[in-house]
Amino acid sequence: MINTEITTVEIFKRTEGDEGGTHLVAVKLGQNAKLLTAPVSPTRKIVFYGDSITAGMGNEAPHNTGDSNPVDKNHYLSYAAITARNLNAEFQSIAKSGIGFMISWFDFIMPQYYDQLTGENDNQSQWDFNRWQPDVVVVNLxxxxxxxxxxxxxxxxxxxxxxxxxxxxxxxxxxxxPNAYFICALGSMDATDFNNRDNHWPEYITTAVHNIKQLDKANGQATNIDTLMFRFTGYGAHPRVNQHVDNADKLTAFIKQKLSW
Known part of the structure; x- marks a missing residue:
């Protein structure tokens, strides 16, 4: 009797670029086993630029504890990864906890970090954007x-x-x-607390997107950009998995509507 069992192995890094490297050294096959042709990659592509929310910081931590332990961080269960699976899309995440577009909790910001080949803090590696072009760009900063x-x-x-x-x-x-549809997102922590009258960050994002749209129109270009807010639920720590699922559902529906996916 011939055993025709097929096993699929998926390797996924749960934590961030500076939290340990991942190296595939070898694959050892059992007797009479063989490697099959790799599955065809999805044709849809999404890239995410974000901070600890996108990285999934603390998403598997208990609700009544801190959320900075790397063991509780699981990017596979982030809204980014869930959205990509919902849409059968290949995705990349350029995300680092503590990073901002103007100021970070360390000495570099996303405009200095986004184009690196590796995510091990700020370094001189360079990513070739011609190698992989997304259909959708989601920015959550x-x-x-x-x-x-x-x-x-x-x-x-x-x-x-x-x-x-x-x-x-x-x-x-x-x-x-140049050919991607952009979603400028924000949330779901207190930067999208719409009950706080002193919070203007959603307004900053929507104003910037409005300005970009107006400039595109003036230049006769398509306005392939929108905003999407993940509302603050009142939960005072980083979003847990249930919140990531909700945000992924919202983002999935939004992309389906805009791109007819």
Missing amino acids: GQNDSWLIDDQKRLTATPEQIVRAYTNFIQTLQEKH
């Missing part, structure tokens, strides 16, 4: 900027400066991904 500018007062920035900095970064990404 601003949470750390809001904390560090509004709460920590580590950077003084006017609303105009914030909008300009965000606009400039999105336009840089548009140059790298």
Whole structure:
């Protein structure tokens, strides 16, 4: 009797680039086993640029504990990865906890980090954007900027400066991904607390996107960009898996509507 059992192996890094490297050294096959042709990759492609929310920080932690332990971080169960599976899309995530587009909890920001080949903090590696072009670009940044500018007062920035900095970064990404549809997202932590009258971060994002749309129209270009807000639920820590699932469902439906996927 011939055993025709087929086993599929998926290797997925749960944690971030600077939290241990992943190296596939060898594959050892059993007697009479053989490697089959790899499955065909999905034709749809999505890239995510984000911070700890996108990375999945603390998403598997108990609700009544801290969320900074790497063992509780599972990017496979982040809204990004779940959305990609919902849409049968190949995806990439350029995400780092603590990063912002104007200021981070460390000495570099996403406009300095986004184009690296490796995610091991700030380094000189360079990604070739021609190797892999997405259909959809999702940017979810601003949470750390809001904390560090509004709460920590580590950077003084006017609303105009914030909008300009965000606009400039999105336009840089548009140059790298010229044919992609852009979703400028925010949330679901307190940067999208719509009950806080002193919180203007959703307004900053929507204003920047509006300005980009107006400029595209003036230049006779298609306006392939929109905003999407993941509402703050009132939960004071990083989103847990149930919140990631909800946000993924919202993002999935949004992409399906916009691109007829």
